[in-house]
Amino acid sequence: MKTMPKWADVLLVPLISLVIAFALSALVILAIGEDPVRAMELMVTGSLGSTYGWGYTLYYTTNFLLTGLAVSIAFQAKLFNIGGEGQAMIGGLGVALVCLFIPWPNWWLAMIAAILASALFGAMWAAIPAWLQAKAGSHIVITTIMFNFIAASLMNYLLSHVLRPTTSMDPATARFDNVLRLPRLHDILGLVGIDFSRSGPANIMLFVALAFCVLAYVLLWRTRLGFEIRAFGQSEAAAHYAGISSFKIIMVAMLISGALAGTMAVNSVMGGPQRLVMNAVEGAGFIGIAVALMGRSHPIGIIAPALLFGFLFQGGSELAIETSIPRDMIVIIQALVIMFTGALDNMVRRPLELLFLALRRRA
Structure with missing residues (x-):
């Protein structure tokens, strides 16, 4: 019997993995003296804020x-x-x-x-x-x-x-x-x-x-x-x-x-x-x-x-132009995304499975 619904496996697990990866990326950006909120704004506007970026x-x-x-x-x-x-x-x-x-x-x-x-x-x-x-x-x-x-x-x-x-x-x-x-x-x-x-x-x-x-x-x-x-x-x-x-x-x-x-x-x-x-x-x-x-x-x-x-x-290209954050920072973000969605997938999946199992038992 599956302990987690299909929608959670398809949507929730990758979403939580992404949030963790971006949170760790924000800490790295803070460590090099840049504002992670401004960095995200630049990435969003640079990649999605205009038809040029799109x-x-x-x-x-x-x-x-x-x-x-x-x-x-x-x-x-x-x-x-x-x-x-x-x-x-x-x-x-x-x-x-x-x-x-x-x-x-x-x-x-x-x-x-x-x-x-x-x-x-x-x-x-x-x-x-x-x-x-x-x-x-x-x-x-x-x-x-x-x-x-x-x-x-x-x-x-x-x-x-x-x-x-x-x-x-x-x-x-x-x-x-x-x-x-x-x-x-x-x-x-x-x-x-x-x-x-x-x-x-x-x-x-x-x-x-x-x-x-x-x-x-x-x-x-x-x-x-x-x-x-x-x-x-x-x-x-x-x-x-x-x-x-x-x-x-x-x-x-x-x-x-x-x-x-x-x-x-x-x-x-x-x-x-x-x-x-x-x-x-x-x-x-x-x-x-x-x-x-x-x-x-x-x-x-x-x-x-x-x-x-x-x-x-x-977004990484725009970030490298507008700030002192190196282009390699995007490689770090990509690596974190890959790590949490691939190698550490069970770190997110297992707690969610236990949570849904507990909810099912209570219901």
């Missing part, structure tokens, strides 16, 4: 939606994919190759090709650790972490020696043709008469990411494959007894996960600077782990956590 908040949110979804799909099969960072880097390579070497007549054809290429490259990068787990018994956590470093080294070499224009010193590709620029929220919302900042980089990939969340929900809860993935995640032995192939589920779940992580690069490469640069992923692969944990690995549940981390990223 443009950046939703841009980061798009990245975290796709990497969080990638982690969630793998985790439904109890596969902890830590390699989203590397898979997104390699996905960016697919985007760059499609945009640089194929002439496109318009942006939407290029976007479709970029999504397919980034998904293919990301899936290929995830396939190797998946095969090693399924066939050789290598732990998926270790192999995906190591493949992040391999991807970073590979991209460093390619951007410095292969794809860099001869007239440039930056480790980056040439800029894409202007016709490949993705429509931004200013362009899309302007069609219905809503005024939005031209400067915000949020673009049509936000709607693509939300559509992927819906499709992932349909896959997991409305298809036979989704049932097999979830059954395997609940009990590998029971799934094997039911005739579900462990090799198939490991490979399929990781291929889908890698494809989603790779697709993130369409937003950060084609939708952002319009060229492939070093560190285009900006840690989104690792933030996706926290997003998936907070969203309970549910394709719809990750939307709110992705928006939260988008707020933290943009």
Whole structure:
């Protein structure tokens, strides 16, 4: 018998964890001589107080939606994919190759090709650790972490020696043709008469990411494959007894996960600077782990956590500009959020379970 209602598990536990994380962050801000109330006001106004701020908040949110979804799909099969960072880097390579070497007549054809290429490259990068787990018994956590470093080294070499224009010193590709620029929220919302900042980089990939969340929900809860993935995640032995192939589920779940992580690069490469640069992923692969944990690995549940981390990223940038608080302070806040929603989840969950159990007994 469950001791805590579903709504408390989904809403109350993460909310209390967030309050504790922000309270500790306020103490750290006080310790460095800044006002935590003013810091929060600056973060809120900088990320949510204008369409300019919303443009950046939703841009980061798009990245975290796709990497969080990638982690969630793998985790439904109890596969902890830590390699989203590397898979997104390699996905960016697919985007760059499609945009640089194929002439496109318009942006939407290029976007479709970029999504397919980034998904293919990301899936290929995830396939190797998946095969090693399924066939050789290598732990998926270790192999995906190591493949992040391999991807970073590979991209460093390619951007410095292969794809860099001869007239440039930056480790980056040439800029894409202007016709490949993705429509931004200013362009899309302007069609219905809503005024939005031209400067915000949020673009049509936000709607693509939300559509992927819906499709992932349909896959997991409305298809036979989704049932097999979830059954395997609940009990590998029971799934094997039911005739579900462990090799198939490991490979399929990781291929889908890698494809989603790779697709993130369409937003950060084609939708952002319009060229492939070093560190285009900006840690989104690792933030996706926290997003998936907070969203309970549910394709719809990750939307709110992705928006939260988008707020933290943009708010942190404004905070670093307006105060003496370093940008790294946001990394501390993110770490606290991850710690309390992940590693210390039971510290909040257990007292709540005891409280609801006591209330039930009294009733």
